Amino acid sequence: VLRASPHKREEKERVRVTLLQAALELAATHGFSSLGLREVARAANIAPTSFYRHFADMSELGLALVDEHVGPLLVELATGIRAGDPRQTGAELADTILGAVEKQPELVRFMVAERVGAFAILREALRKKLDGLSNALQASMQNRSRPRARPLLAAESALALLLDGFARALDVPEKERAQLRERLAEAIGYTLEPGSESERP
Amino acid sequence: VLRASPHKREEKERVRVTLLQAALELAATHGFSSLGLREVARAANIAPTSFYRHFADMSELGLALVDEHVGPLLVELATGIRAGDPRQTGAELADTILGAVEKQPELVRFMVAERVGAFAILREALRKKLDGLSNALQASMQNRSRPRARPLLAAESALALLLDGFARALDVPEKERAQLRERLAEAIGYTLEPGSESERP
């Protein structure tokens, strides 16, 4: 039984990463479902036929994007929430959202678009990943100064606000970004700890 | 100057409506951005070239879908919210959501997908339509038994919950629908009137 050398594996992995990144960037402008195998291969500087050395088709590539790019992003968010000060503010979460959008806009676009997109298999995969974030939020609810009565419900509401925040942040012009940040901070903060100072008249 | 007779206009309008409906149904499965002119024409039983008698291209058709289908749906929702009992419950809104999803699933899918989809011009058009619903929610906030301190903020939160509810309802299996309805009702109700009975431990 023969196996590829570590060096060869590395080279293949590098091409694979290039394909995923190229698909992510193209999906941000044209949409993942209208993305072509040849288009992605072209952007990654390989022959169309070489695509098959890495993925059976575009849907396999899409699932890889979910597992290897969206997954880590959500784990990072969940870890930040879990590890954070139980008095973690909405402002901190708003900053995290805007930071992710600034750092990897294509990835965030892919995530929020495909979560509700036409590709059922991607919707399902993303839903599972997002459940992890929901759990982190739920755990965070219970260790607060003003704990919520229904943590699951509050966590789902907070997640909806987070995702909506991602979507808004992707399109908001730079000059309105500060305003968006403030609103997100208040909305999320209020969901985390109802009746906190942000809601007093 | 000659003009088409009312009868001819009606016939053309009928074909146009068929095209829009066909596009809506196809978009629900393949995604609007990957939809082809020929594909839509085929589904509407007209020759590919006849498509041009109604729309210059698919993006014009997409904008027509927003104006003529999504618009009325949102106006209906906004009217329901504005005209409703100021004590309107989250349960009523949850029922409205589930009803719309059951009645016109393709339209709801189109709306939630393209709001965050790759087509910037559709995102923009949908954002404007959704602002109308946001205003209706905001007005509703002020005439309640427990008015919110920041109606705009609360309205935006409620809108995020509504849209997330649409997205979830589209994919939830029938046996979990009742559970979703209950959760939506509580989450939205709580955003409408914080501290109401649904949140007491």
Next chain:
DNA sequence: TGTACATCAGTGAACGCGCGTTCACTGATGTAC
């Protein structure tokens, strides 16, 4: 009333193009002994 003409939704042929996929091949790099 009849005749000439205008409008216009729908059509079928044709075009060039990019697509996904197959196939046999190359060449670098490994193992076997």
Next chain:
DNA sequence: TGTACATCAGTGAACGCGCGTTCACTGATGTAC
């Protein structure tokens, strides 16, 4: 060490197909007079 062989990522040619778009045309239905 040398020689024979295996692996496998990448390739270029070729295929059939559906695409968007153009064009000149048809035929039903209107108006002008």
